[in-house]
Each structure stands twice: as structure tokens, then as C-alpha cells.
Amino acid sequence: xxxxxxxxxxxxxxxxxxxxxxxxxxxxxxxxxxxxxxxxxxxxxxxxxxxxxxxxxxxxxxxxxxxxxxxxxxxxxxxxxxxxxxxxxxxxxxxxxxxxxxxxxxxxxxxxxxxxxxxxxxxxxxxxxxxxxxxxxxxxxxxxxxxxxxxxxxxxxxxxxxxxxxxxxxxxxxxxxxxxxxxxxxxxxxxxxxxxxxxxxxxxxxxxxxxxxxxxxxxxxxxxxxxxxxxxxxxxxxxxxxxxxxxxxxxxxxxxxxxxxxxxxxxxxxxxxxxxxxxxxxxxxxxxxxxxxxxxxxxxxxxxxxxxxxxxxxxxxxxxxxxxxxxxxxxxxxxxxxxxxxxxxxxxxxxxxxxxxxxxxxxxxxxxxxxxxxxxxxxxxxxxxxxx
Amino acid sequence: xxxxxxxxxxxxxxxxxxxxxxxxxxxxxxxxxxxxxxxxxxxxxxxxxxxxxxxxxxxxxxxxxxxxxxxxxxxxxxxxxxxxxxxxxxxxxxxxxxxxxxxxxxxxxxxxxxxxxxxxxxxxxxxxxxxxxxxxxxxxxxxxxxxxxxxxxxxxxxxxxxxxxxxxxxxxxxxxxxxxxxxxxxxxxxxxxxxxxxxxxxxxxxxxxxxxxxxxxxxxxxxxxxxxxxxxxxxxxxxxxxxxxxxxxxxxxxxxxxxxxxxxxxxxxxxxxxxxxxxxxxxxxxxxxxxxxxxxxxxxxxxxxxxxxxxxxxxxxxxxxxxxxxxxxxxxxxxxxxxxxxxxxxxx
Numbered sequence: 001x002x003x004x005x006x007x008x009x010x011x012x013x014x015x016x017x018x019x020x021x022x023x024x025x026x027x028x029x030x031x032x033x034x035x036x037x038x039x040x041x042x043x044x045x046x047x048x049x050x051x052x053x054x055x056x057x058x059x060x061x062x063x064x065x066x067x068x069x070x071x072x073x074x075x076x077x078x079x080x081x082x083x084x085x086x087x088x089x090x091x092x093x094x095x096x097x098x099x100x101x102x103x104x105x106x107x108x109x110x111x112x113x114x115x116x117x118x119x120x121x122x123x124x125x126x127x128x129x130x131x132x133x134x135x136x137x138x139x140x141x142x143x144x145x146x147x148x149x150x151x152x153x154x155x156x157x158x159x160x161x162x163x164x165x166x167x168x169x170x171x172x173x174x175x176x177x178x179x180x181x182x183x184x185x186x187x188x189x190x191x192x193x194x195x196x197x198x199x200x201x202x203x204x205x206x207x208x209x210x211x212x213x214x215x216x217x218x219x220x221x222x223x224x225x226x227x228x229x230x231x232x233x234x235x236x237x238x239x240x241x242x243x244x245x246x247x248x249x250x251x252x253x254x255x256x257x258x259x260x261x262x263x264x265x266x267x268x269x270x271x272x273x274x275x276x277x278x279x280x281x282x283x284x285x286x287x288x289x290x291x292x293x294x295x296x297x298x299x300x301x302x303x304x305x306x307x308x309x310x311x312x313x314x315x316x317x318x319x320x321x322x323x324x325x326x327x328x329x330x331x332x333x334x335x336x337x338x339x340x341x342x343x344x345x346x347x348x349x350x351x352x353x354x355x356x357x358x359x360x361x362x363x364x365x366x367x368x369x370x371x372x373x374x375x376x377x378x379x380x381x382x383x384x385x386x387x388x
Numbered sequence: 389x390x391x392x393x394x395x396x397x398x399x400x401x402x403x404x405x406x407x408x409x410x411x412x413x414x415x416x417x418x419x420x421x422x423x424x425x426x427x428x429x430x431x432x433x434x435x436x437x438x439x440x441x442x443x444x445x446x447x448x449x450x451x452x453x454x455x456x457x458x459x460x461x462x463x464x465x466x467x468x469x470x471x472x473x474x475x476x477x478x479x480x481x482x483x484x485x486x487x488x489x490x491x492x493x494x495x496x497x498x499x500x501x502x503x504x505x506x507x508x509x510x511x512x513x514x515x516x517x518x519x520x521x522x523x524x525x526x527x528x529x530x531x532x533x534x535x536x537x538x539x540x541x542x543x544x545x546x547x548x549x550x551x552x553x554x555x556x557x558x559x560x561x562x563x564x565x566x567x568x569x570x571x572x573x574x575x576x577x578x579x580x581x582x583x584x585x586x587x588x589x590x591x592x593x594x595x596x597x598x599x600x601x602x603x604x605x606x607x608x609x610x611x612x613x614x615x616x617x618x619x620x621x622x623x624x625x626x627x628x629x630x631x632x633x634x635x636x637x638x639x640x641x642x643x644x645x646x647x648x649x650x651x652x653x654x655x656x657x658x659x660x661x662x663x664x665x666x667x668x669x670x671x672x673x674x675x676x677x678x679x680x681x682x683x684x685x686x687x688x689x690x691x692x693x694x695x696x697x698x699x700x701x702x703x704x705x706x707x708x709x710x711x712x713x714x715x716x717x718x719x720x721x722x723x724x725x726x727x728x729x730x731x732x733x734x735x736x
Contacts, residue, residue, distance in 0.1 A: 284491035290449055291486075292506040292558065293479025307496055383542045384495055 001379065001386055008375050012368050019364040020071075024064045027357050033080070036350035053078060054353060067357065076358040080350065085358050088342065093362065095233055096331070096338035100324050103258045107265035108316055114266075115273025116308075119281060120300055126184055130270060137267035146260045146333040150230050153256055158226035164219040171212050178208025229253030231335045257334045261327060265319065272315060276308040283307070310381045314374045321370025325363030339363070396565050396598050397423040397446070401458035402468075404438070404445050411670040415441040417623045418458070418698065423566065427598045430613030430630070432606060432645065436666055438622035439602045443568045447484050448474035462566070480510045483559035487571040489551035493543035499554050500539030503527070506558045526557040529594065530587050549580035553587055560591055567591075568600045573608060585612055606649050610634065618642045621667045621677035628705035636705065638712035641678045643721035660725040676708070683724045684711055 034050060037043045050056070055063045070077060076085040114134075118127040137145075166174070182204025183197045229235060229252045238249040280286060281304045289303045290296075328340030335341075339359060346355035379385045400420045406413040416438035423429055431439045444450050446460045446467060460467045462481065467474040474482075486492045494502060503523040507514065520539070527535035530553040543551055552572060559567055569588060573581035589612060592599055601613055609616055609630065616633045618626040618641065626639035637643045644662035664681035667673055673680050675690040682689065688710060699706035707715075715721050 284486060284488060285494040287449060288486065288492045288555070288558075289494070289505075291447060291479060291484040293475070293477075293509050294505065295509070298509075303494055307494065310496075382496065383498075384544050 004379050004386070005376055008372055012372055015368055016365065019368070020068055020361060021064070023357050023360040023364065024067060025060075027351070027353050027360065028060060028063070030353075030356070031351035033351050033353050050080070067354075071361065077354040079346075079355045080352045085354055088355075089358050089362065092337060092339045092342045095336060096324060096327060096340070098233075099254060099257050099261060099330075099336070099338065100320065100327060102254065103261035103265060104316065104320055104323070106258065106262040107269055110262075111266045111269025112273050112312065115270040116277055116300075116305060118270065118274040119277030122278065127274075130274075134267045134270050137263050138271070140264075142260065142264060142329045143333055145263065146256070146330055149256050149260060150333070153259070154228040154230045158228055161224040161226065164222065164224065166212050166216045166219075171209055174212050175205045175209040178211075179205035182207070227252045228255055230256065233336055257327075257330050257336060260330050260333075261323065265323070268319075269312070269316065273308065273312055276311050277304060280304040280308040310378065313377050313381060317370050317374035317377060321367040321373075324366045325359070394425045395422060396425055396427075396463060398461045399442075399446065399458070400460075402442055402445060402460060403457045404441050404450065405455045406453060407455065408670075413669045414622050414672065415454075415669060416445070417621075419617075419619075419624055420699075421617055421624070421627065423598050423600065425565065425598055426592075426596055427615065428592065428613045429598070429600045430609035430616040431600060431602045431619060432604060432609055432616060433619035434604055434666055436669065437619040438669075439604075439619055440570050441622075442619075443484070443570060443600060443602060446474075447478055447482060447568065449478075449484070479506060479564075480562045481565045482568070483562065483564035483566070484568040484570065485552070485555045485559050485572050488575045489548055489555050490575065492555055493551055495543055498540055498542055499527075499546065500541075503539065503554070503558050503561060507561050510562050522561060523557075526561040527554070529560065529591060530554070530557045531583075531590075532557070547580075548576050549583060552576060552580075552584050556584075556587060556591060560595060560597070563595055564597055566598050566600065568602070570602045571604070572601070573605070574603070581608070588612065606634075606645060618645070621672060622669055623677065623708070624699060625678065625708040626706065627699060632705040636716060637721045638701070638705070638707040638716040639678075639709045640682045640684050640715060640721070640724060643715065644681075644725050647722035647725050660722060662725060676710075684709075684715070686711070 033054060034047050034056070037046045037050065040046070055066055058066075067077070074086065076089060079085050079088070114130050118130045121127055179201040183201035185200075227248075229249070231253075233250060233253045234246070235249050235253070238246050281300075283304070285307075286299060286303050289299045294303070325339060325343075327338065328343060330336075331338045331340035332344065339362075342355065343359040346352040346359060399422070402419040403417050404415045406415055419438070419442050421429065431443075433439050441450070441454075445454070445456050448467065450456065456468055458468065462473075462477060465473050465477075467477070467482075493499070497505075500520075500523060503526060504519050507519050507522055511519075523539060524535045527538060532538055532550060532553055538546075543554070546554060556567075556572075567588075572588070573584050576584060585608060588599060588601075591597070599612075601608065603609060613630055615629055616627065617624050618633065618639065620641050626633065626637075626642045628636070632638075633642060634646065637646065641662070644660075647660035648662060650659060662681055667677050667680070673690075674692040676682070676685075679685045679689045699708055701707055701712065709715060715724075718724070
């Protein structure tokens, strides 16, 4: 196992070296960092200064080496405005990491749970509903979904919070959801008859409406703070308040971007889990386990799920590395000061080579590192790889 | 062989249907047999004849879409329908091994984990040390060298034959009364096949379990079984002792099977395969299901009459053929297929 890890790490090093060369050469050819300066009056001095900081008068090999050797020490240089890139990068990474981590955890938990149930109850009502929802989310463009969330999840919801009440249509809709949920929960076993499922559904409807009535009474005549944030990750009004209000504010701001990313990943993970589980559930060793007299629950979790997990974990690890640099659209819609923002800034008007390279190399390192992690987890989960 | 010993399994009128989009697949029809302690019952037939389905039904391992009727009693206890009975007996009193040992073991657990699991699910209170000891004994019984260290091996570190031995060990670890072996040697080399059969015989000697051996290989049956069921198109078409089946054949299908088997004595002569292919289990031919391929078919065979093609004869040797006496009287029933060898193949 240790040998495998070391071997994979040794493979990662030349990969990263090639990445750094590619990043440098591509950014160097991506645009003229002096272009915006040329048009200005008295630009001579500014051009000379930027040429000096970016070493533009030196040959490309030397420039690469200057950049690379500094980067090895964690120094990403300064951007076009003369600010150090390092602190900006770390801050952006922290923000993006929060969103990506939360959304991945959410998507993995939900996606795996729904995928497993869908596979175990293949072609059931639950399976069809889950499939429908997954494809809906999968097909939805991120920018559009994010905007919808902003309008209905935040602005309308915040308006509603100012004078909350459920209303007749709300009662009916929530009641129907409750009915569906209880009948599904109750009728989870195949053996339960249709009539009993129906009774469970009606009871669920009644129960949910009752709870709604109570909530409605509780909500009436109160006004709540506009809690869900749509822009950035914090509200400056909370800057000088205590820990808990600040945390609440922060979570209110994270809610929508995290939901956006989670919903899209969820769609993929639930389908992937379902397919993987269906494959292992029909495997011969699952039949062997049943023939041994192992309980159905243990058959599903110990035998089918454990093996189905191998490809799922790999995909999640790879996704995590990729999504880290790729949440640009979501970050833009919600104006989040993350990695995506950093990259966009680097490319606007005149190119900011150091910033763009910093983003690209960090993203590349991420992908390589999570590839490595995926490899290690894969080997950990699958003895056939481990003993290779 | 052991007609008066304890009756273990009594299967009566076992019928399994699978509803599909194309129609109902009649996987097995009206199968009845009994199994006593110490018996080795061979079940032969070609692919799709219902051999496996009938035993999976007894084990309660069919998919939930299957419709099972009839009865299967283990020591008087009904196995079908009532989920409780078969669930507690499965792996404990009734054990099963499968065709492909390459895929029948879970690749992510060691052989030891899987062996111990088989023991633990039926003996919750058994101390760990005893479980390990019994696992080692089980591997030893099936002839795996260094059983103690082999417990820590993963299935992919075993050869095919070793995996099938491990499967047998897993099946036998709870001392079952009945072991159903579903084509246990089909996926293995011929030399390994012999070893596995030997292992099965040894295991049976030691434990006295009854074995149901499902195979399409008559050679395997001849070596190990005492009684034989010949299945065709989802039904039993002939049953009897090994000698009855091999030397007093009374069903043209059995004769055809024997004729398609290569043997040392028939050296130099051509094999005589049965022309045509097995019937569709959705649309069975009227009358005898073997009728369309049978060289002895008469108009009477094509008339569908309930009960006519059920097994007739003595309890020890029965046949579904209405011309069984003529077949029985032949010197070598196998030769009946020689004439049809070059003629047009009848297909359903």
C-alpha cells in the first residue's frame, strides 16, 4: 500500500512539472499584458515598470525559471495593480473551499442515499420520481438555476419572511408532499398493500396540514430578518457583531451557492450510485450472500453497497478536484470572492499573467492531488488493486 | 439406495412462471421429487430446461417477479411462500454452491471473512475463537493447503478450483442437511472438475448431507449420483437410478443426451446430437414438449391431454414418454438419432 502511494506520488511530480510549463507558455501567449497601458498618455514609465516586474525583456526560459523558482517558495509575485497575489489567492481558496466542501458533502450524502434506495427498489414510484428529479437537475443550466434560486429562494422568500403566512395553496401543496412522503415511507416494503399505502398517504396529508396550521399560527403577525443572502459571503453590517450572528449571516449567504452546486452534483451522484448498485445487486456474490442466509439489510450494505462504493468514491474525489477550479459561473452569479472571481479578474481587459498563472497552477495542483487521493482510496477499497 | 432412510426434501408439483413483456415464461412445470438423507440426486438437462430455477425456488432465491406454486417441504416444513421458513434454513440446513466460482465470492472481503460470516449469521453467540477454528476445519475438509494462512487471502489470490473449494467449505460450514450444487464444475478445467467432484464426495462421506447435483454433464452424474432426474423444457421427463437412466433408457430425450456424450467405447464413431433446439418456454408445443425433435414422434404425442405426459412407471424408474416400453425394448436407444442426423433439422 505504502509503495503504491509513493509510486503514484512520484508519477504526480513530472505531471505537475509539465503542467507548470504548459501554464506558463499558454499564459505568456494569451495576450499582451502591456496593451492597456499603451493607449494612455505618459505611459512610458508605467510600461517600463510593468516590463521590469514581469521580466518581459528577458528570454522566456529565464522568465519561466524566475516564476517557477519563486513559486516553489510559495511566492506568486504581484498582480498588475502591484498587490501581492499570495494573500488574495489564499482568501479566494478559503471561500471557494467552503462552498465546494459543503456542497460536495450535501450532494454525496443525498445522492448516495437516493441512489441506493432507487436501486434496491428499482422501478418503484420512488425510483421513477428520483430519476425524474435527477434528470431535471442534470439538464438545468447552472446560471439559470442559480438565477431562479436567487429570485424565488432568496428575494421572494425574504419578502415572504417580512409577512409570513402559508395560504390555502401552500397548505394543499405541502399537504400533498407530506402525503406522498408518508405513503412512500410507509410503503417502502414491497409487501404493503395499495390500500394501506393510500391510508398512510391520507394520514400523512392530514398530519402535514395540521402541522402547517400550527406553523401558520406561529408565524402570523411577526416579521423576520431578510435572512437569505444573494451576494458575496458576508454582509458588512454584521462585521462588528458577535460570533453567532456572524455565523448565521454567513450561512445565509452560503445557502444558495451551496445549493446550486450541490443540486447539480447530486443529480450525477444519484444516477451513478443507482447504476453501480444495480450492477452489484445482481452480482453472483450477492446471490451467494443470500444463499448463506445473510439478512437482506446486510446483503445490501455489506455486500452490494461496499463494492458499489469503489467507483463512486473515485468519481467524487475526481469531481472535487475539478469543481474547485470550475465553479466560475456559480461564483459569478452570486458575486462570491472565490477562485472563479480571481480567474475572471486576471483575464479582464489587459491580461494579468501572474494572477492567471497562480489560478491555473493551483487548480492543476488540485486536480493532480485529488487524482492521487482517488487512486489511494481506490486501492484502499479494492484489494485487487492493492495487491497488484 | 436409501429409500427407507429419513426423508429430507419433498418437492411436489413445483411450478415457476416469470411474467415478461413477451408473455409468461414457464420456467418449470409440475416438478416432483424426494430426497433422503445421504442421497445424491443428479439433475440433468440442457440450458434453459429449468434445472437451476427449480432449486433456486427451493432456496427462495428467485427474483421477486417469479410466481412459484406447488410445495417443497423440508422435514415436513413448507419452504415455499412462507418467507420465514426458508430464510432461517437457508445457509444453515440448506446450502447452495454456484456455477462460476470466479464471481461467486465477494472480491473485497477475504475468504476468512466470508467463511466466518456464513457461520456467524446462524450462530450469533459463538465465540470468535471457535468461529475461526471451524473456518479452518472447513477449509481443511475441502482440501485447501495451509488453511490458517489462507483465511487471510482474498478470492483473487485463489485459483478457480480453490475458489470452488472455498465455496463448498462455506456451504458446508453449518453442516447442512442438503447441499445444492448448481453446475459446480462447469466453469472449471477437466482435471479440476474431477478434484471438485472428489471433494464433494468426501464432504458427503464426512457429513452425510444429501446432495442435489445440477449439471448438463452426464459423465459427472454417472460418477457421483445415485438417482437422476432428466429435465427438458421445464419438466422432468425421466427419473430413475443411474443404471435405469444409462442402461434402461425409456425416454427418447435421455437417449439423445446419451448419444451426444463422447465416450471411450464409442471411439471412432460419430456423436449423434439431437437435432433442433429446445422449445421456447413461452410458447410450448402442444402435447409432448420434446415432440418436435423426437424421431419416434407419433400423432398421439401431439395431442395435448392433461396428465398424459406426467411421469409414469414405477416409483424408482419413471418416464414421460407414451412409447416408453418401445424405447426400453430397444437394444441401443441412442441409435434412433442416427437416422435423423443428416436430415433437415426441425426447429420450433
